[in-house]
Amino acid sequence: QKEVEQxxxxxxxxxxxxxxxxxxxxxxxxxxxxxxxxxxxxxPELIMFIYSNGDKEDGRFTAQLNKASQYVSLxxxxxxxxxxxxxxxxxxNNDMRFGAGTRLTVKP
Amino acid sequence: GAxxxxxxxxxxxxxxxxxxxxxxxxxxxxxxxFWYRQFPKKSLMLMATSNEGSKATYEQGVEKDKFxxxxxxxxxxxxxxxxxxPEDSSFYICSAVDGGTGNQPQHFGDGxxxxxx
Numbered sequence: 001q002k003e004v005e006q007x008x009x010x011x012x013x014x015x016x017x018x019x020x021x022x023x024x025x026x027x028x029x030x031x032x033x034x035x036x037x038x039x040x041x042x043x044p045e046l047i048m049f050i051y052s053n054g055d056k057e058d059g060r061f062t063a064q065l066n067k068a069s070q071y072v073s074l075x076x077x078x079x080x081x082x083x084x085x086x087x088x089x090x091x092x093n094n095d096m097r098f099g100a101g102t103r104l105t106v107k108p
Numbered sequence: 109g110a111x112x113x114x115x116x117x118x119x120x121x122x123x124x125x126x127x128x129x130x131x132x133x134x135x136x137x138x139x140x141x142f143w144y145r146q147f148p149k150k151s152l153m154l155m156a157t158s159n160e161g162s163k164a165t166y167e168q169g170v171e172k173d174k175f176x177x178x179x180x181x182x183x184x185x186x187x188x189x190x191x192x193x194p195e196d197s198s199f200y201i202c203s204a205v206d207g208g209t210g211n212q213p214q215h216f217g218d219g220x221x222x223x224x225x
Contacts, residue, residue, distance in 0.1 A: 032212075043218050044201075101151055
């Protein structure tokens with residue numbers, strides 16, 4: 001079982017819709033959770049982090065964490081074509097592990 | 109804040125050449141930096157964890173004599189690909205953590221695209 005699992009996609013949503021990206025992790029002791037966006041040919045950039053159960057909102061992005069279910073998600077509201085990228089989930093317990101990423105395509 | 113600079117952004121060189129890549133934390137001190145490798149459309153692969161003032165910790169399967177890492181200061185780590193061959197062609201990315209590992213995010217450099225002819 002992989003430590004951090006993501007659906008590889010591609011996930012395709014129409015412009016203006018909500019994109020929902022999911023991530024599960026195996027280390028129950030994980031303490032911090034991150035979402036990175038990676039455009040093709042570029043390096044990852046941090047877009048959200050969450051430490052506590054519940055929701056955390058930042059602009060069009062909402063991160064959701066459920067430690068009991070070992071599940072973290074990222075919602076992107078009002079999706080734009082510029083949101084088309086690969087989204088990496090990362091989980092940290094003194095040792096950060098990355099998922100393989102979900103490729104999102106937002107169609108105009 | 110938390111800016112990581114990586115240089116050079118692109119290298120094209122002949123087989124057998126050694127290539128040095130620099131990773132600098134510009135506005136914070138990074139006791140720990142990380143080196144990743146990524147092939148097209150594939151996930152990040154952690155190569156090694158670079159600790160300031162001590163030897164790097166390499167992931168299983170990564171040749172430490174091939175990929176030399178030096179972390180001589182709190183703001184600079186270097187990766188040297190020695191005697192590079194075409195199979196070493198890849199996208200190399202460094203990252204750094206502000207203030208040690210803990211719960212802090214990793215901040216990535218822009219990456220170095222290495223092409224060995």
